[in-house]
Amino acid sequence: MTRVFSGIQPTGEPHIGNYFGAMQNYVKLGEQYGKNALYCIVDLHAPTNPAAYQPELLAERTFEMALANLAVGLDPQQVVFFVQSHIREHSELSWILTLQTPVGELERMTQYKDKAQKLESTPAGLLMYPVLMAADILLYKADTVPVGEDQTQHIELAREIARRFNHTYGPTFPEPKAVYAQDALRIPGVDGQGKMSKSKGESSTLGLFESLDSIWNKLRVAPTDPARVRRTDPGDPEKCLVGDYHKLFSDDQTILEVYDGCRTAGIGCIDCKKRLMVGIERTLVPIQQRGAELRAQPDDVRDALEHGAAQARQIAEPVMDEVRGKVGF
Ligand code: ADP
Ligand code: NA
16 A cells, blocks of 8 residues: 655745645645545644744744645545644654654754754754654655655655664554656746745745736746847757746647747747746636635635544554554553
C-alpha cells in the first residue's frame, strides 16, 4: 500500500512556482491515492523561522494556504487535508523521535546551517525542524513524500529516524521516500534572478491570486534571451523564462508557433508575452474565481479542515498508541 504525505508551509501567498512545482502534483496524487493522500498545513513548523513568523498572522496564513489548495482543485472529500496543530500527536511523536536523534546529524543539515548562520541566537526548534518533519510523515506511516529537491536531505534523515526507531523497538515505520514533480522542478522567477521564490520578494513571483494587470506589468519588463537586442534578432526560447512559462501555460500549437517565431525573429518578445498572457488568464481566472467563492464562504474552508482533522486523527491515534506502548509510556 502506498500512503502519500506532504506538509505545506503556511507562508505568504502561493505563486505559480508552488502551483506547478507542488500544488498541482497534490491534486494528481489525490486523484490516484484518495484517502491515502494526506496533505497537512504545517503551522507548527512556521515559528522555527523567527523572521517569517508573526503570531497574529499565522491563523490567517494557514487559512489562505488551505483556500489556495482548495481553489486549485484539491478535493477535501477525496483526500485527507488538515492542519498540523489540530492533531496533537505530531508534537508528541516529535518528542519521542527527538530522544533518539543525534544532535550531530541535525547539525549537518544544510538548511539548518544556512538559516542558523543568519541568526544571532539559534532557537533549538530550528535544529529540531527535521525531526518534527519526520514525525509528520511517520505518524501516518506514510512511505511516499512529494517534495521539492531542497527536501532530499530531510527525507533521508526521516528514513534514518524510522530505521533507528524500528531497530530499537521493532518494526513500526516504513522508510519514507521522496518523489519529485518531474516536469516542473525549478520554475524561474519573472525577474530573471534564478528560481521563483517568495523569499526573493514580489519581483520574483507571479502570485496565483495576483491581478492580471499586475502580472502583465511584471511580465512586460521581464528579461528575455539577451541575444535578441533588436526586434529582428533571432532568439533561443530555451534560454528565455517566457519560453519556460509558455511550456506551463500554453497549448501545444501556441508553443510551436512562439518557439518557431522566436528562432526566426518572426515574433517580437512583447507579442510572445501577450500570447503567454492568454494561457495565464485561462489558467488563473478559474482559480481566482474559486478562491473568491471560498473567501466568501470561509466556514466551508474551516469545515473541510475539521473534517480532514477527524480523518487524520483516525490514523494518528492508533499509531501513537502503538508507539507509546513500545516506548513504555
Ligand atoms: P518558496 O521557495 O517560494 O518559499 P516554498 O519553499 O514554500 O516556496 O515551496 C513550497 C512548494 O513549492 C515546495 O514543494 C517547493 O518545492 C515548490 N516550489 C517553490 N518554488 C518553486 C519553483 N520556483 N519551481 C518549482 N517548484 C517550486
Ligand atoms: Na523555499
